[in-house]
Amino acid sequence: MSEDKSSVMVFTEAARAKMAHWLDRSIVWLNDNWVKVKSATSREKKETIEALIILKRIILLQAVSPEDKKFVRSQSADIVKILVLISLKFIPLPIPLTPMLIYLGKKIGVDMLPKQQR
Numbered sequence: 001m002s003e004d005k006s007s008v009m010v011f012t013e014a015a016r017a018k019m020a021h022w023l024d025r026s027i028v029w030l031n032d033n034w035v036k037v038k039s040a041t042s043r044e045k046k047e048t049i050e051a052l053i054i055l056k057r058i059i060l061l062q063a064v065s066p067e068d069k070k071f072v073r074s075q076s077a078d079i080v081k082i083l084v085l086i087s088l089k090f091i092p093l094p095i096p097l098t099p100m101l102i103y104l105g106k107k108i109g110v111d112m113l114p115k116q117q118r
Contacts, residue, residue: 051075078115
């Protein structure tokens with residue numbers, strides 16, 4: 001990849017072919033996994049709402065079980081992970097940063113994806 005005098009990015013044929021191949025794989029992955037992604041998003045929404053209800057009870061000094069406290073802690077960790085991944089979308093970079101961070105996180109033992117709590 002190089003820049004000409006008009007500051008327009010010029011990609012080599014090999015770079016274009018790699019990007020097209022990556023997009024093809026992404027399309028196949030989305031087609032194969034859309035139901036899972038949709039299900040995980042729905043589950044995460046429900047868990048976040050449940051955690052907020054428990055948090056409200058804690059704030060109002062109502063009785064909360066130890067399991068509920070543990071649930072709120074683990075769900076809070078998931079929310080922080082999601083916010084980190086979402087905030088990265090606002091950094092203008094020419095590469096798909098989020099998938100790379102998820103992959104690198106797994107390599108060092110940090111799972112950046114939310115987990116099912118219940």
